[in-house]
Structure formats: structure tokens, C-alpha cells
Amino acid sequence: MGTENPNRPNFPARPAVTPFAAQQSATPFLSSGSVVGSEAPPFRPVSTASSQFSTPPFSAGSEGPAFRPPPTSRSNELVRPPPPSASYGPPSSGFQHFPSPQMPSTGQLPPPRTSFTGQPVVPMQTRPPPGHVSLPSQPQPPSVPMGSPPQSIKTGQPNMNIPLSADQHFLPSRPNAQASSPPMGPSYATPRGTFQSAFPGYANMQPNSVAQAPTMQPSSFPLQQGNYGPPAPSTPFLSQQRGYTPGPPMSTPSGLYTGTQMQQHGIAPPLANSQGLAEDFSSLSLGSVPGSFDAGVDVAALPRPLGGDVEPKTFAEMYPMNCSSRFLRLTTSGIPNSQSLASRWHLPVGAVVCPLAETPAGEEVPVVNFATTGIIRCRRCRTYVNPYVTFTDHGRKWRCNICSLLNDVPSDYFAHLDASGIRVDMDQRPELTKGSVEFIAPAEYMVRPPMPPLYFFLIDVSASAVQSGMLEVMSQTIKSCLDDLPGYPRTQIGFITYDSTIHFYNMKSSLMQPQMMVVSDLDDIFIPLPDDLLVNLSESRSVVEAFLDSLPSMFQNNMNVESAFGPALKAAFMVMSQLGGKLLIFQNTLPSFGVGRLRLRGDDIRVYGTDKEHILRLPEDPFYKQMAADFTKHQIAVNVYAFSDKYTDIASLGSLAKYTGGQVYYYPNFQSSIHKDKLRHELARDLTRETAWEAVMRIRCGKGVRFTTYHGNFMLRSTDLIALPAVDCDKAYAAQLSLEETLLTTQTVYFQVALLYTSSSGERRIRVHTAAAPVVADLGEMYRLADTGAIISLFSRLAIEKTSSSKLEDARNAVQLRIVKALREYRNLYAVQHRLTGRMIYPESLKYLPLYGLALNKSTPLRGGYADAQLDERCAAAYTMMALPVKKLLKLLYPNLVRVDDSLVKTEEFDISKRLPLTIGSLDTRGLYIFDDGFRFVVWFGRAISPDIAQNLLGEDFALDYSKVSLSQRDNEMSRKVMKILNKYRESDPSYFQLCHLVRQGEQPREGFFLLTNLVEDQVGGSSGYADWMLQLFRQIQQNA
Amino acid sequence: MAWDPILWIVFSIMNITLLGLNFYQFLGFSDLEADYLNPYELSSRVNSVIVPEYLLQGAFCILFLVTGHWFMFLLSLPPAYYNLTRYLSQQHRIDVTEVFRVLNAEKKTRIIKLGVYIVFFGLVITRTVCAGTFSAMLSFLFPNNEELDFRTSVLEF
Structure with missing residues (x-):
């Protein structure tokens, strides 16, 4: 039920919204007005003002004549027809809310217009300068148009009529007008503040409206434009305008209320409902999906995210200059304006940041070099220049959007402003038009010369590592990746292996073969030959290859089962501490020797449900946390690869990765025959993906809000500085906001994520993502923007x-x-x-x-x-989930579950988007299903599946135990198709390799383990x-x- | 009778040292918050004084018991118990990796402890003065000691 409804509700909602769109157009002005005060006209909206103006207004003008006659009656009619009509009726009441601020102005103005009569006149007036002059008084007129625009939209009738009616009606019955009109007002005088606030919310509702807005520039125009809608092309402007809005100091509170009230609370006030109700209903049908649970639940009707993750679009449409949502996502794009509101919203207010997210081709983050001027930043809050800063004083000053300090523009960065207040060189300045930019950092941003990419391997060579085949797969993979390691020719590499002793390898380029040195004094580690353990890969390439070739055979007969992990870790630290880099640990057993040895504390069933339960999930020995802290301090990131079939205390080992910005890869019971591909792919990805070294990240945000807690795999270096020895595209970080002031007075809050890092090429860079979010005063609005x-x-x-x-x-x-x-x-x-x-x-x-x-x-x-x-597994999954985007x-x-047997038999192309609900009811005994959670595939064979399919896919093995069978390409159409589907899924998410597990229906316990427990909609165990x-x-x- | 004022002077010295150690930790946390210290320095500084503080507080408490000051002993028991449980559960040391998560809580406990020690300080000083009045010799020595103590503690800050 829920799913269906949403769409319908939208419709009604939209009409109502449209007016708002018009408002939005107005907003730009507001912003300008607010910011500069007088500046309003100059706005950034890059689009040519002339084109914008002319189109909407004129059209209106022509229509104008028609308008007058039809006046009141029409307007009403028009209003009603649309679904929201009911809502409109009441609207008059809505006005009551707005009363004081708007009313006065309206009262004055309205008459003028009417008197002018020629409706054509009205449009005229608005456009021309008069608008500006009259600003204070004008508020009303805007309101009028506003009302009308919606109508026009709904009815679809000629615009002309609408405006007239609107005017007439409105004047007398302002309430209506205002509700609709608010947008107009704002553009002009004081009312701006209020309107703006309201707008953002509305904006979301209708994307279309946005486009229109840009045209608006002349304050008067907005209304008309809203109605006419057409001028869409200029969407970008909207965003800009909004961004600028920040200033509107004045009326914010009132404005907010209007916006909010109209939508939600409008209800409470009896009459006001006109708009409020309309909104409400829409939200009812739209947003709040009623599901009646009394008489049993209609399971099929429950909402399911079968379309995958849906990024909130409205946000990007409101602020087109924001960075992409792949970099930054807010839990709600409506920032609460007060602490009490924030506390009523019970969900976290915060952001999830993925600073290096992979970008599709064509959307790469532009790189800007400020070599001559130095990076432009705010003097006070250190914000980087971004699309939301405003230039004033003929381009000599710029105002920081976060702390609103007026900064000087360095002479080398100076550019004149055009008539609308936009820098003439805007198009050549990606930092002023794009939400995501990368600056090349000069020497002030370095505490030492940029480090080379450095990979250090700490490899367990005890008996189990050799027997499982891990050693062989690993050395092959590393060898195959040597060409692709980033940062050639500066890349450095080194190895240590260990069992109960520690083995160092001298890889000096002058040697033919690596020299092995064994240190068995674990209590007092020393580094033999400190200079040649870490070598330049391009110089010592042949030695490194010789080492990797011989590594598996070197330890082939190793029967040592001990693991001196702690001492080896210390040794690796000593080798790396000069430079930092990435440490990859391959651990097969529980550390049993020397410092940092761990007990088999195991998983004790008696502990569950008691107060001591959580201790199992914490590092046992403080040594690990201490080491992790030291690693971070020396810019070393640790990735842990664990392979044991027995308990290895991932909780302790993983803390090394957790506090160094690393990752935990866990391959329980590793066997090279089965897990080879997975390890190979994931290790290769780890080694070759673009990595940012010795990074720090900070999120700045506007006055009144502050990021207080951070969540993810990293260590904080100071209250808001995240230290990340190595970052890549597969890591995301979350942070929660809190309000520092009881009441926010700004209309917009800006966020800026800055990541300072060394690229693999040895360049110091700053990646900056900027985003703006509206401040809202209404809880419903927050929910809508969630x-x-x-x-x-x-x-x-x-x-x-x-x-x-x-x-x-x-x-x-x-x-x-x-x-x-x-x-x-x-x-x-x-x-x-x-x-x-x-x-x-x-x-x-x-x-x-x-x-x-x-x-x-x-x-x-x-x-x-x-x-x-x-x-x-729990701990490994926890460490992984802490970093997942x-x-x-x-x-x-909520993994994908798709049925594939149909498309195998038929010739049609497989539709990858046909996802099924995750319940056992989706599984047909005659079907073949693929379950994909991004980390593994489970291929489920129904009991009654046609033998044809099974045989084609598995060859002669189809009757065997599926745990021993792997799916490989065979020489027939079906097998090729299945492999194609699997590969398609794999390509869609290369960060992990999805190993394929085959499961036959009824085959316990494998079916339960792989599939049934993951069907989240079913009742499993006690859940x-x-x-x-x-x-x-x-x-x-x-x-x- | 002469040892009584001396004893109270010992108490007040111990008390002032406790105050100093606590204040030192508190300052460390404030500096961390203001970014004057990094977590590494903070944890090494704070961790270096935590165990001495616990020991001193334990001695303080036990000395009351041994000397038969029941009331003072009972008063000093709760903080001693708190310290003991922290120590036994291995939570007394500052964890570098998670400093910021516990920052506010740690600051708060330091403030509370400071308050407790100040109360003790008041009590101990009044008792010292009372004890001092019995001994003319000590009564004129006392202010000197007090000054000295103050100086040492101030220096420490």
C-alpha cells in the first residue's frame, strides 16, 4: 500500500508546490538582498538577466489583458480544480498566520496595482527597476502573483487569466494570496527572510519550479515566472541564489514559521488549512503511507527498497552547486533551527562523508592550482573559497559564507564584477562553480616533503599459512600488482615474515637475491640493516620479484605453528616510522609469542547476556591500541588480512586497522582452492586503488552548529581533526552535529569537508567538498528532507x-x-x-x-x-561496516535477490533490476536465484529446478555436494549467461569480490547459513x-x- | 599531643598534593579540548600521574583509619572506592585512541574530584588550625607551612 500511495499524493502536493517554485525564484533576490542588503540586483545568477526577465514577464504581459476580466471567479475555480482544491478553499485562514509582517506591506501595495489596473502593467512594474525601489512596499504584489501561479499551473489554463484573478482576489482576501504568494514578497523587501526559509522546503517538492526561478532576477518578476514556469533552463541559478541567501537576517523566524505552518501546522489553525491542509494531505497520501495492521498485515504491501539506495534528489536540485551526494550525505537536508527542534527529531542529525568516492568518467573533481596567489581562505574560520562565497566591493572583497567575515581578494585573484555582481571570470574558476574541487597545496601545507607511496608487508609464514595456500596466492598477487602500484617511480616496498622468529629481507638493488636475516630475540627487537629493508621498487624490482617467487617455497616445510606477531609488528613499526605508509598484515593464527600475545579467550556462551559480554569485542591487550595510536602518529595505515579457521581474536587485531584508517579482511578457514579469487581481487584492489597518503580531514560548518562526534575507522588528532594515514574511495566517515545556539538565525548552513593529503604522485592536495542546507523551523519539513x-x-x-x-x-x-x-x-x-x-x-x-x-x-x-x-565474523563485519559508504x-x-532461471531459458536479456523481496516466499522450488550482498553471491538451486539448468551450469558435478563445486564458465549458452550476470554484478561494485556459494534447497546447514539467515524479512531464530x-x-x- | 598537629599538617600536605594532581589532569583535558595538546602528550602526562594520585589517595584514606579519625575516614572512603574500582577494571588509564570520546566524562569526574578534595581541604585546614591552637609553637609555624604548600602547588600548576 505504502509504495503505491506515494505517487498519488505527490500530484496534489505538486500543484501547491508550484507556487513555491515561483517563490524560489524570488528567493534568489532575497539572498542577494539579504546578503548585501542593497545588492539584490547584482546577483550571481550567471544567466543573462535579460533573457530571464523578458521571457516570463512578457508572456505574462501579453496575457495580462486577459487576466483582468476573469478575476475572482476564475481564480477560485482555477484553484479548486486541482486536487488540492480543498486545501485552497481554506487558504484564507492560512493568512492569519502570516499576518503582521506581510500584511502591512500588502495593504499598501495591493491598491497600487489594482489602480494601475493594466495588469500588463503589473508585470511591467515588477520587472523594471521599480521593483527594487519599491521593495519594501511591494511585498503584496508578489503575493498576488504567487497565488495565481499555482492556479495557472493546476488548471493548465492560460496564464493570463490567472494573474488577474489572483490580483483581485488576493487584495481582498489576502490570506490566500499570501500563502501562495509568500515567495513574491520575499524577493522584495523585508519579507524576504521569511520567504526564503519557506522556500527551501518547497523547492524540494518541485524540481521544475527551480528551473523557473533563475529567470527571476528582477525582484518583481519572480511571481510571474513561477507561473510561467517554462524558463526552466537556468536551473543553476536557483542554486546560486539560494546559496547567497544566507544573509537574510531579518525576518527569518517569521518566515520559517510561515513555511512550516503552512505545511504541517497549518492544520491546527482552523482556517489556515487552506494551504496547510493541502500540504498535509499530500504528505498523507504521499509521505505517510497508511498501513492498517489491525487485521493482520498485508506483507506484500510493505515498502521495500527494491530499487536500491535512493539518493535524495531534492537536495541537489535546491543547491546545484553542492558537491555530489556520493561525497557527502546529510541525514536530513533540513537543519533544525533550534535545539528543541533537534531534540524532537530523535534521529541523528549528521553527515556521512566519503571524501574520495569514485567518480564516473566525466565528473572528475577539477584540480585548481593557486600557485601565484596562495589558496584563498577565510582569515578567521579558514574556510576555503567555494561557490557560495559572495564578492562585493567591485570584486575587491569576498564574504565568507560560513562565518560571514569580509576578506580581501588578493590582487592576483581579482576580477571585476559584472552588472549582476558576478565575477567576469566565473566560468574559468571551477572553485567558484563546483561543489567539489581539489587545490594543489603549497609548501605551507607540508610538515615534511610529501612521502612516497609505501607498502610494507608483514607476513605470517607459520605452518597454517603455508598449508592453506595463502602464502602462494598472496605472493603471486603482489607480484602481479607490482606494475600497478601507484606512484611509480617513487614507490617503496618492504617485507618482513615471521613465525616464532622474525625474518628481515635485505632487498638492496645491487643484490641478485634477497638476503634473509633472522632475529630471534623477541624481547628486545632490533633492526638489522635499517636502510635496506625498505627499498625503492623501481630500483630493486628484480630482487623483489625474486623474493616473491621464492617466498612460498622458502617456507614450504615450515612446521612452526607459533606466531610472534607483536614483536614483528614492532619491527615493522621501526622500519616504517620514518616514512609512514601502508602496512599489510597477513595473519593466520592467534598471536602466541612475545609481546601482544593473545589468549584463546574464545567465544563463551555463558558470557552472552551478561555485563561482560562486550569485553569479548574489545581488544584484549592494550598493546594493540597503543600500537595503533603509534602507527597513526607516524602516518602508517594498517590493513589486516586474517585467514584462520580458528579463533584469531579479530577484535584485537582489527583495532590496529580501526584506529589507523585501515580495513579488516577476514577469510575464515581460508583455502586457496576456494578463496583464491577473492583474496586475489581484494588484495589487488587494496594495492592498486588510488590512495591518499598522510591525510587529515576536517569538516567545517556554519555558525551555531558543530560536529561533535565522529564515527568510523580513524583516530582523532584534535577535537575535530581526523587523522587518516591512508584513505581511499572505499572509506566513509560519519559525524553527528549538534546545535550550539538555542536558535539559529541563519537561513542556510554550509558544510565544508576538507581533506589534506599527499597523492601517490607526490603532490600535496586539498580536496574540498562544499554543501549548503536550508535551516528549517518545522519538524515535518525535517522529516520530508530526511x-x-x-x-x-x-x-x-x-x-x-x-x-x-x-x-x-x-x-x-x-x-x-x-x-x-x-x-x-x-x-x-x-x-x-x-x-x-x-x-x-x-x-x-x-x-x-x-x-x-x-x-x-x-x-x-x-x-x-x-x-x-x-x-x-562479528568483529570483522563490525570493522567493515564502520567504514562502508x-x-x-x-x-x-538489504541484499539483491534475483531470479535468473527464466532469462536463462528464454533468450531475452536479463533484467538486473528485477529484485525480489528477501523472504522465503520469493523462492520458487523450480527457480534459480542469485543473492548478492556486495560481499558474496549465493546461488540458490530450487529443489525442482530443471536438471537441464543444473547440468548446464555445473556440468557433471551437479549431483555432488555443492560445497565442493564451484561455478565456472562452461561451454554452453546458459553458463555463459549466468557468468555474465555475475560479472555484471561484480563490476558494479569492485571494492570487494563476491565469491560464489552454491546452495541447493534443503541442504542444511549450508542453506541456512548462507541464505536463510540473510533473508531479513523472515523470522529467523529469535528475531x-x-x-x-x-x-x-x-x-x-x-x-x- | 604534639604529634597531632604534625599529623594534620601531613594531611593537609597530602590533600594539597591531591588537589594539585587533579588540577593538573584537568588542565590537560582542557588543553586537549582547546587543541593546545595532542592526545599523545595528554595521555602520557595524565597517565603518569594517575597511579600516584590513586596511591596517595589510598594512603590518605588509610592514614585516617589508622589514626582513628573515623569521620574523615568515612568521608574519604567513597573516592577511594571509586579509584579502586577504576583501577581494578583497568579503566584508570587514558586510552589515546578514544580520548575524545571520554573527554567530557573525564573532565567532569576531574571537576567532581576537585570539589571533593576542596571540601577535604576545608575540613583538614580547620582541623589543623584547631590542633594548632593547642600548641603555641605550631600555631605560629602553621601559617609558614601553609604558604610553603601553596607555593609548591602553585608552581606545579
């Missing part, structure tokens, strides 16, 4: 952190509780007015939140108790199914509601 993906990403990190200080159960309950609180708050907003008893309502933007919450509670780190997941996390939580979960949430929401 981003489920980012929220879930933050939730998962919070929950995982919680598992290291309390029980799994507590962590799960915390997730559930927050979802319940959030939905209850939302329900309180709407339920009473609409008598929704027996229905669960939630905003459209959060419709998947409950399901993802359920999936999160069933994810490996959080699920069940003792028997539901191995402790090591949003999209990959969502895929892991609830989707329908139960919803019912449970619903009951809790209703308690104390």
Missing part, C-alpha cells in the same frame, strides 16, 4: 559502537527505540487531525527506515547471540519477521502516543 541511507549509516555505526560497551541486545533495542521515537513524533504531528488510528504513518522519505532498522538488527555484528555468528552498506543490509517487526513498532509507537 535521507534514510545516511540515517541508517549513522545508526549502524552508533549501534556497532554500542556493542563494544554493552550487550548486543541493548544495541538492538537502542536502534529500535530511536525508530519508534522518531515515528511516534511524526505520528503526533499528523495522526490526530486525520484520524489515523489503526494505521502506521511515516514520511515518504523514511519509508524504508523500519526495514533497514530490522536488517541492521539482523546484520552480522548485531544479530542474535552466541550461536548466531562467530565472534570473529552508504550505498554499499544499504546493499549489505522477528518484517510484518511482526512493523506490528511491534506500531504498538510501541502508539504507547504514550
